[in-house]
Amino acid sequence: MNESFDVLIVGVGGQGTILASNILGEACLIAGLPVRGAETHGMAQRGGSVETHIRIGGIYGPLISPGTADLIISFDLLEALRYRHFLKSGGSIVTSDAIIIPTSAFTAGAEVPTQAEIINRLTDISCSAIDAAGLAIEAGSILSQNVVMLGAASHVLPLSVEALREAITRSVPPKTVDANLRAFELGRAFLKK
Amino acid sequence: MNTQYMLGNEVIAHACLEAEIDFASGYPGTPSSEVIDYLRHQKDRDFYVEWSVNEKVAFENALAAAWTGIRSLVTMKHVGLNVAADPLLTSAYTGVTGGFVILSADDPYAHSSQNEQDSRRYALFAKIPCLDPATVREAHSMMKAAFDISEKVGLPVLFRPTTRICHSKSDAEMGEPGTGHRTGLFVRNPQQYVVIPKHTRVLHKILNEKQAGLAEMLVEGGFNTAEVRGKTAIISGGVAASYVEELISEGVSFAKIGAYPIDATWLSAFVNQHDTVLVIEELSPVIEEAVRMAATTTVVHGKMDGHLPMEGELSPAAVAEAMLSAGFTPTKTYPVVKPETGIPARPPLLCAGCGHRSVFYAMKKVFKDGIFPSDIGCYTLGIQLGTVDTTICMGASITVGSGIAQSGETRPVVCTIGDSTFLHTGIQGLLNAVYNGAAMTVVILDNRITAMTGHQPNPNTGVTGMGVASPPVSLEAICRSCGVSWVETVSSYDLTGILQALKMAKERDGVKVIVCRQPCVIAARREGVRRKPYVVDPEACTGCGLCVKFGCPAIEFHNEKAFITSLCSGCSVCADICPVGAIHKGGAQ
Numbered sequence: 001m002n003e004s005f006d007v008l009i010v011g012v013g014g015q016g017t018i019l020a021s022n023i024l025g026e027a028c029l030i031a032g033l034p035v036r037g038a039e040t041h042g043m044a045q046r047g048g049s050v051e052t053h054i055r056i057g058g059i060y061g062p063l064i065s066p067g068t069a070d071l072i073i074s075f076d077l078l079e080a081l082r083y084r085h086f087l088k089s090g091g092s093i094v095t096s097d098a099i100i101i102p103t104s105a106f107t108a109g110a111e112v113p114t115q116a117e118i119i120n121r122l123t124d125i126s127c128s129a130i131d132a133a134g135l136a137i138e139a140g141s142i143l144s145q146n147v148v149m150l151g152a153a154s155h156v157l158p159l160s161v162e163a164l165r166e167a168i169t170r171s172v173p174p175k176t177v178d179a180n181l182r183a184f185e186l187g188r189a190f191l192k193k
Numbered sequence: 194m195n196t197q198y199m200l201g202n203e204v205i206a207h208a209c210l211e212a213e214i215d216f217a218s219g220y221p222g223t224p225s226s227e228v229i230d231y232l233r234h235q236k237d238r239d240f241y242v243e244w245s246v247n248e249k250v251a252f253e254n255a256l257a258a259a260w261t262g263i264r265s266l267v268t269m270k271h272v273g274l275n276v277a278a279d280p281l282l283t284s285a286y287t288g289v290t291g292g293f294v295i296l297s298a299d300d301p302y303a304h305s306s307q308n309e310q311d312s313r314r315y316a317l318f319a320k321i322p323c324l325d326p327a328t329v330r331e332a333h334s335m336m337k338a339a340f341d342i343s344e345k346v347g348l349p350v351l352f353r354p355t356t357r358i359c360h361s362k363s364d365a366e367m368g369e370p371g372t373g374h375r376t377g378l379f380v381r382n383p384q385q386y387v388v389i390p391k392h393t394r395v396l397h398k399i400l401n402e403k404q405a406g407l408a409e410m411l412v413e414g415g416f417n418t419a420e421v422r423g424k425t426a427i428i429s430g431g432v433a434a435s436y437v438e439e440l441i442s443e444g445v446s447f448a449k450i451g452a453y454p455i456d457a458t459w460l461s462a463f464v465n466q467h468d469t470v471l472v473i474e475e476l477s478p479v480i481e482e483a484v485r486m487a488a489t490t491t492v493v494h495g496k497m498d499g500h501l502p503m504e505g506e507l508s509p510a511a512v513a514e515a516m517l518s519a520g521f522t523p524t525k526t527y528p529v530v531k532p533e534t535g536i537p538a539r540p541p542l543l544c545a546g547c548g549h550r551s552v553f554y555a556m557k558k559v560f561k562d563g564i565f566p567s568d569i570g571c572y573t574l575g576i577q578l579g580t581v582d583t584t585i586c587m588g589a590s591i592t593v594g595s596g597i598a599q600s601g602e603t604r605p606v607v608c609t610i611g612d613s614t615f616l617h618t619g620i621q622g623l624l625n626a627v628y629n630g631a632a633m634t635v636v637i638l639d640n641r642i643t644a645m646t647g648h649q650p651n652p653n654t655g656v657t658g659m660g661v662a663s664p665p666v667s668l669e670a671i672c673r674s675c676g677v678s679w680v681e682t683v684s685s686y687d688l689t690g691i692l693q694a695l696k697m698a699k700e701r702d703g704v705k706v707i708v709c710r711q712p713c714v715i716a717a718r719r720e721g722v723r724r725k726p727y728v729v730d731p732e733a734c735t736g737c738g739l740c741v742k743f744g745c746p747a748i749e750f751h752n753e754k755a756f757i758t759s760l761c762s763g764c765s766v767c768a769d770i771c772p773v774g775a776i777h778k779g780g781a782q
Contacts, residue, residue, distance in 0.1 A: 013541065025198030025362055035198060036329075037362035041223060041305075041647075046571065047746055048541035054362075060439035061328075061432060062361040065510035067528035078536065085530040102539045103746045110537035121533070 004036075004058035005158045006068060010051045010083045011075030012100050013040070016146035019171065020073065021052040023150060026167035027159045028056055038062035047103075049079060056158055073153050075146060076100050077129065081118050084125070092126035094153040094191070096145065098133055128152065128191055135186040141176060144183035151187025161188070196366050201329045201358045202227035204365050205296070208336035210235070213371030215263035215291070217242040218251040220617065221646035222270030223305035224359035225298035229268055230647060233658045239374055244649050244658035247587070247617040248273035252280050252295070256349070259293035260386065261377030264340050268296040271312050272586060276618070278315070281349075285319040286396035287385055288347040288403070291375065292340030299355045301475040301506035307569070307586060309504055311476035316351040316453055320400055322407060323351040323453040324416065327434040329363035335451065338414065346403055346410075355475060357432040357506065408456035416452035419463045425521065426463070429473040430480050436512040437473055440523040450480050461487040471495065471519045475507050494519040543574050545747035546724075546762030548685025548711035549609075549638050553580040554743060554770075555688060556607055556636070559695040563607045566593040568619070570611040571645045572638050578744055580609070588618025595622065595631035605699065606633040612668065613643035613651045620671060627676035627704045634698040634705045635677075637668055638685070640713040648716050672706045679703070685711035688769040714762050724763025726779050729755045733775035740767045740776065 007024065009017045021037050028035035036058035040050040053064045068088045074080035074095035087093060097115065104110040113121070119129060130152045132145040139148065147168060150157075154164055165181060172180045199207070206228045209217065219229040221244065233242045241258075245251035248269040255267035269277065274297040281295070297312040316323030324339055326332035332354055343350040384392050411417055426446035429437040434449045441447055448463050464470055464487045472481040472495035481495040494500045500519045501507070507515075510527035517523065543550050549572040556563065557580055567573060567581040568590035575581045583593050594608035610619045615637050623635060643649040650656045655665040672680045679701055683690040691709060698705040712722070726747075729740075736753040747760035748767060757767070757776070768776040 012539065021362070022198065025364070029196060029198055029364055035362075035364050037198075038357060039200075039360050039362065041227075041360050046541035046544060046574065047539075049539040061435035061509060062357060062363070063436075063508050065508050065527050066532075067530040068509075078539075081533050082536050082539075085532045089528070101749060102537045103542055103744060104537050104539075106741045106748065106750045107744050111535070112537055113535065 004055040005070050006058070006064045007054045007056065007071045007073060007157070008051060008064055008069045008083060008086050009054065009073045010049070010079045012079065013047050013050045015075040016143070017050055017052045017075065020146040020150055021054045023147070023164070023167045023171045024054050024056065024157070024159070026171050027163040030163040030166050031159055033057050034059050036060070036062040049082060051083065071153060071156055073149050075132070075149060077115060077118050078102070078112065080127070081113070081121060084122065087125060092128075092156055093122065094128050094130065094149060094156070096132040096149060097129035130187065130190055132187070135190060136183055139183035139186050140179040141183070144176070144180050147172070147180045147183040148187035151184035152191045154184070154188050155191055196364050198362055199329070199365055199367070200227060201332055201354060201361045201363070203231045204329050204333045204363070204367075205336050205354065206231035207367050207370070208333045209266055210370035211368045212292070212337045212340045213264060213373050214266050214340070215240050215374050215377075216255060216258035216265040217268070218245045218254045219268030220245055220248045220251050220273055221643050221649045222273050222298070223646055224300060224356045225268050225270045225296060226646040226649065227359070228296060229658065230649065233660070238659070239372070242658055244651065246652060248276040249280060252277035256280060256284050256289070256293060258377060259289040259291040259349070260287070261291065261379045263291040263375045263377045265291060266294050266296065269298075270306065271297050271299045271310050272307060273297070274312055274315055276587065281315065282319050283388055284349050285321050285400050286388060286393055288399070289343060289349060290347070292343040293349045294336070294339045294343060294352050295349055296352045296354070298359050299353060299476060301355055304356050307584065309476060311479060312351060312353045313453055313479045314477060316353070317479070320404060321348045321351055322346065322411065323353055325353045325431050325451055325453070326358055327430065327432055327449060327451060329358060329361055330365050331451065332358050333365055335416070342414070346407060348403060355432055404454070408454045409459070411452040411454075412456045412459050414452070417448070417450050417455060417459065419448035420446060421463070421466055422446045424467055425469045426467040427471045427473060427521065428480055428484055431475055433473050433475050433507045433512065436507060436509045439509060440513055440516060440525055442522050442524055445521065453479070455480070455483045457483070457487060460484065464488050464491050467491050469494065469520070471500065471516065471521055473501060473507070473512055473515060540577070541574060542577070542744070542746050543571060544714050545745050545760040546714035546764040547571070548640060548709065548714070548764070549575060550578070550743065550745060551685055551688050551764070551766040552609070552636060552638060552691055552709045553578045555691040555695055556580050559692060559699060560605050560607050562604045564597055564602065564604050566590045566597065566606065566608040568610040568614045570614055570638070572609055572611055575609065587614055588622055591619050591622030591626060591635055594633045594635070595626035595629070598631045598633045599629070607636060608633065609636045609638055612637060612639040612641065612653045615668065616652055616666070620675065623672065623677065623704065623706070624675040631704055632702055634695070634707065637706065637708045639668060639708050639710040640716070641710075642713050642716050644713040644716065648713065668708050677704050677706050680706045680708065682708040682710060685709040686764045686766055688766050714764070718762070726759070726761035726763050727757055727765060727768055727776050728779040729757055730775045730777065733773055735773055735775070737772065739772060740770050743767055743770055
């Protein structure tokens with residue numbers, strides 16, 4: 001039976017989850033793998049919590065059910081915690097270590113767990129937190145954090161580094177290819193250490 | 194042929210190119226909007242495309258185009274089909290010459306919608322064929338076929354994707370866009386196009402005659418398929434069928450319904466070969482009702498006996514649960530997992546620099562006991578600011594407002610409506626309120642564009658869907674011509690001006706209109722507008738928190754001081770709110 005590798009990409013609307021999933025989709029085409037994805041559009045994306053499903057090698061529906069994701073790539077530490085129940089037993093999370101504080105924390109006094117508290121709540125699973133912002137700046141563009149995350153996640157993705165690099169080249173704006181490829185390498189090197 | 198990783202709506206639009214469409218119209222609505230956007234952004238476009246002012250208008254334009262013999266598409270979301278229901282029902286009577294496809298995108302779970310209605314019901318109601326793709330790839334082939342079917346039977350065809358088709362992506366093989374276009378020629382035929390009673394009675398008979406063979410044709414066309422594998426069966430349709438295909442066990446028969454009407458003889462032959470049948474579909478039990486009609490001794494399970502929910506969307510896990518509940522064994526089981534608790538919600542918000550926020554803020558200041566009917570758009574998010582008391586459907590802020598105002602309710606009514614929604618169906622409500630002497634204030638939140646659905650142009654924008662310049666309509670002139678004697682216009686960033694206009698409106702009788710105008714902050718940024726961000730002087734900040742309560746996502750609060758983040762777009766409204774003048778324009782940007 002066909003078994004897909006199911007990746008949930010989560011973050012805050014505007015962080016580039018859709019571009020990241022497009023890169024994975026493109027890499028699947030390059031690798032000759034079937035792929036299915038599902039995205040958040042419309043009202044749901046205005047600064048809200050967003051999720052993109054991508055099933056590498058998938059031939060059925062696009063949705064990933066809770067408890068079955070092989071990998072969660074999170075662009076925000078708080079969102080990693082919000083979606084961790086999607087992870088299957090033995091799956092892994094690769095997350096940014098930064099938190100965008102929800103506006104409700106200021107307007108309604110909602111309690112936001114600290115970075116340390118969140119990481120503490122993720123210690124029972126395979127979870128790597130990355131300084132995505134720092135590495136993106138090092139790569140030359142703060143906007144390349146999503147590609148930093150893909151680089152960090154590349155060690156567990158069932159896609160070759162060559163396919164991912166080629167997919168990045170095809171998917172990002174032409175002027176930003178170099179910065180994004182650097183971002184990918186920095187993210188990849190960070191987790192190798 | 195080339196394989197691409199594409200969004201469902203783009204695949205659907207590309208199929209229209211391959212089918213050589215000549216005319217496309219629509220009104221934006223999630224999850225349908227990207228179809229027209231894809232078509233209108235084609236570089237070498239050799240067909241007509243428009244964003245219309247509402248779905249009824251879009252429908253009638255596209256219908257008339259099909260009457261002239263050309264291939265035509267109209268797109269909308271499911272609730273838009275309610276707006277277009279009047280021409281829909283009678284278009285089945287007149288029929289069409291050129292292929293006419295109505296795309297109505299349904300939204301199970303109401304991700305971006307006010308209800309979970311099922312467009313398949315409309316197709317059955319109107320007696321027209323309906324195609325319901327289970328995958329993005331199927332959406333591609335079905336959309337191409339839809340035009341052929343329409344031309345073959347001379348009826349409009351309803352194409353019904355759902356959110357998980359429209360906003361899913363898949364590797365899909367695209368063909369070459371066609372180049373053979375037709376030119377419209379209207380052939381006068383009052384017996385067909387003038388539906389006076391004498392004609393329409395005959396047209397109804399013709400419509401009923403067209404039903405003969407239609408359902409069989411859809412089976413022969415491979416849209417409805419069945420495979421007998423054992424004594425139990427699952428019947429499914431739409432995206433749910435793709436979940437079933439992942440989970441169905443060997444030895445369980447499977448039928449997939451991709452088109453309506455379902456051939457009763459074919460269905461009955463399949464159903465009655467089985468002891469038990471489980472029907473799995475989203476939204477209304479349309480297939481299930483047909484299966485129950487077809488079954489003689491077969492036990493039928495589905496929504497109607499509680500094995501599946503009547504509302505919401507399905508997922509692989511929900512389908513597995515339904516299978517277990519009905520005595521079927523899925524090939525996979527899903528763990529029961531609980532989301533983490535103690536995580537603050539992160540709902541969508543009005544953007545930093547959104548002009549709607551200041552208007553809502555001022556409304557609460559001036560109308561402390563006000564009643565605030567609102568409408569459909571980004572500004573529905575004003576519910577978080579306490580200034581959205583009602584939302585039911587497009588254009589209903591003004592009509593709900595006048596209804597409340599005429600009910601004997603004595604508190605002031607202040608309704609909000611966006612420019613696109615006002616032009617969609619708000620004008621009639623305003624005309625009616627003035628005509629019947631309602632006392633209310635109407636605030637038009639004018640951001641010059643249809644923002645929420647992805648920044649589509651409207652008659653207020655100054656450009657058509659095809660990118661041709663058009664004179665922006667004057668909202669003020671429209672209001673005055675509806676009979677409104679007091680119309681004020683203020684910048685949405687001018688908090689003092691908005692407060693003053695609202696106070697003036699409060700003192701006056703009748704219907705008052707305030708146009709609060711400021712281009713959508715996202716659209717303005719794309720156009721190159723840059724404003725210097727604002728900063729908080731920590732020495733001057735008293736930590737009173739007034740700016741924080743404004744709810745702008747760019748304003749944070751740390752160590753008893755306000756702080757403005759890099760999200761700031763320089764709208765300046767928080768500087769007006771600060772009682773001690775601690776917020777001012779920052780340095781270079």
